[in-house]
Every structure is written in C-alpha cells, then in structure tokens.
Amino acid sequence: MAKKGHLERAERLQGATGALATAAMAAMDEQLPWFGKLSAQDRSWIGLVAQSGITAFVDWFRDPEAHSSMPTRMFGSAPREFTRVISLHQTVELLRTTIEMIENTIGDLLPAEDVPVVREAMQRYAREVAFAAATVYAQAAEMRGAWDARLEALVVDSVIRGEADESVRSRASALGWTGAGTTGSSEVTVVVGRALESEPGSANVADLVRHAAREAGADALCAMQGDRLVVVLGGTSKPVEIVQNLVQWFGPGPIVVGPVVKDLMAAVTSARAAVAGLRAAPAWPEAPRPVHADELLPERSLSGDGHARRQLASDVYGPLTIGDGVLLDTVSAYLDSGGSIEATARTLFIHPNTVRYRLKRVGEITGYSPLSPRDAFTLRVALALGRLLNPEPGSTIL
Numbered sequence: 001m002a003k004k005g006h007l008e009r010a011e012r013l014q015g016a017t018g019a020l021a022t023a024a025m026a027a028m029d030e031q032l033p034w035f036g037k038l039s040a041q042d043r044s045w046i047g048l049v050a051q052s053g054i055t056a057f058v059d060w061f062r063d064p065e066a067h068s069s070m071p072t073r074m075f076g077s078a079p080r081e082f083t084r085v086i087s088l089h090q091t092v093e094l095l096r097t098t099i100e101m102i103e104n105t106i107g108d109l110l111p112a113e114d115v116p117v118v119r120e121a122m123q124r125y126a127r128e129v130a131f132a133a134a135t136v137y138a139q140a141a142e143m144r145g146a147w148d149a150r151l152e153a154l155v156v157d158s159v160i161r162g163e164a165d166e167s168v169r170s171r172a173s174a175l176g177w178t179g180a181g182t183t184g185s186s187e188v189t190v191v192v193g194r195a196l197e198s199e200p201g202s203a204n205v206a207d208l209v210r211h212a213a214r215e216a217g218a219d220a221l222c223a224m225q226g227d228r229l230v231v232v233l234g235g236t237s238k239p240v241e242i243v244q245n246l247v248q249w250f251g252p253g254p255i256v257v258g259p260v261v262k263d264l265m266a267a268v269t270s271a272r273a274a275v276a277g278l279r280a281a282p283a284w285p286e287a288p289r290p291v292h293a294d295e296l297l298p299e300r301s302l303s304g305d306g307h308a309r310r311q312l313a314s315d316v317y318g319p320l321t322i323g324d325g326v327l328l329d330t331v332s333a334y335l336d337s338g339g340s341i342e343a344t345a346r347t348l349f350i351h352p353n354t355v356r357y358r359l360k361r362v363g364e365i366t367g368y369s370p371l372s373p374r375d376a377f378t379l380r381v382a383l384a385l386g387r388l389l390n391p392e393p394g395s396t397i398l
Contacts, residue, residue, distance in 0.1 A: 013061060186263045256274045256290065256292075296382040
C-alpha cells in the first residue's frame, strides 16, 4: 500500500513538472539580474537544463535506486559552452533559486500530505545536483587547462624555432599574455635550463614558474621540451634578477638567460642565444646560476655558434682596430706575455703606466677588462676570431 501511495504521489508530481519549470524560469528572471542579460539562446540552454533537472527529480523520486545517476545526467542536455556562459557561482545561484521556487510552489500544486515528503526528497536530491555541478565545472576546467598547456607549448615552440608571427601573438594573448608584467615594458627574454623532475601528483612546474614570475613582476609563458624547461619572460629589462626567483623550479645544471629583445616577435634572437648558451655552458663549470647568454660568448663560439663568433669579432675585436691600432697591439702583447704589464711595456718599448692606461681603455671600449682572468679569456677568443673573420683592419666582418 505504501509503495502504491508513493507511486501515486510521483504521478501527481509528474503532472506538475510543466508548471514548476515555467515558475523556475520566471524566478530566475526576477531574482537574478545577470540572467536577463544573457542571449535568448543562452537562456534557452539554461531552461533546458532546468526542465531536465525537474524531470530527472521526478524520475529519481519515483525510484531513487533505479535512477541514482539522474543528478549527474541532468547536465548532459547542456552544450559544452554552458560552462563558459555562466560561472560556477552563477550555477549555484540558479540551483538555489530553482530549489526555493519548488519548495514554495509545490504547496499550490500538490496535496498537503505530499508536501513534506517532496520537500525532504528535494533536499537530498539538491545535494546530489550540487556535487554533479561541481563535477561538470571541474571537468571543464581540466579540459581547458589541458588545452591551454598545449597552446602554450605551441607558442613557446614557435618562438624557439623562429616562427613567431601575428598568429603567435594572438595565441599568446588567448593565454592571458600581455608581455608587460607590472612594469609596462614590452621587452622579452627567453630563459632555458634543465627541467625539474616532479613527483607524481605534485604541482605543475609551469604553473609554479608562472606564479613566481608574476610575483616578481613579470609575465611568463612556459613549456617543457624533453628534459628542457623554456620560459619566455615579458615586461622586464632586468631578466637575471627575475630568474633568480625562479631557480628553484629548474633542475640541476646551468640556467641561461637570453638577451632582452623588444617584443615577442623578436624573441627568436633571445631564444637562439639562450639555447646556444645552454649547449656551451658545460665548458664553464664556474659560471653563475643563472648566467646571461652573452657571458658565454667564448664558449658559444667554441661550440660552433656562428652568431657568437660574429658578435665577438664585431663588438670586441672590431673597436680595437679603429685608429692606429695601438690598443689592439697592447692587449695582444699583454695576453701573449701572460698578463705581465712590465713585460708588455718592454715588448712595446713604452712605460708601464702607458700600458695600464691602454688596458683601461680596452676595458672601457669593449666591456672586457684584460686584468680580469675571465675577461682576458674572452678577449683572447675575440682576437682570434677577429683575425679569422676580419683579417684586414677596416674590412667587413663576414
């Protein structure tokens, strides 16, 4: 008898679904200001979900065990774009409005003895629907996260391969990239290092790098390329300082910071130098971490980087050949004498103070002081490359 009475109650509830759905839409329009601003198509999707939810509730009410998956399936009637039209918070508002409407309306649509039973069932059902809604949005977030990761990897790969164009700029913008950070600057640099091996279930390294970069005032795009982590930093003219805040998210080994370029379209220049620097960095075990790619010019040139060779020849050797060439002769004699000022002075038949003055001028002109062992090594390589690429003073460097 009890079962028969329950089925009869379910049939009466079934007959009220149309009125409940209409009342639900009216309540949404009246109580939720943002609902009326949606397009007609979006409102129809939401109405479809509401109708599906009420119908699913009736089926569940009739036999909860046979229809235990109803709360989850009710969202199946909404297109994938549903989660982009309204937020999770707005979905909760819709559910709350619909449930309150049903609780306030069923007294006018059902006999008095049915009302307490239906209200109790609605409370149980609403809890399941809330979990189902959270699941839908969680899945949508996971899908969007996976898509963003693929898109970000594509953008970084285009920068590395020198294929950055307007489509890359557009894709980066879709990821929230402004390239300005908090400084308003559009300057960009590329950073390359070994990837950190993360434990299963640990936070995504790229997410951690992006967060740390934002905390330091820069914008960031990240991608794993095999065992290599590539970070494109935007909005900073002092990238080494920014990267010092990111070191913990790189694996062991060198971290190379490419030169600063004007924008994302020119980032291939920075990427090329950074990648070449990472390849050459093992030749300088004492290199700082992070290290600027330009600090690795001699190692890069020795490893076959033609850009580094031309840069040393044009920016270091070239200025020393201007004029009468006494600076070139002096630094050559100084390096050949093993770094002895007195020996250099005897070789050139000049006073030691003149040698000191000329060496100081070499440092001012080239940025490398012959008195520093590291800079002296760079000068030695630059002089050798300059003589190979520019054998005649004043000739064009190839």
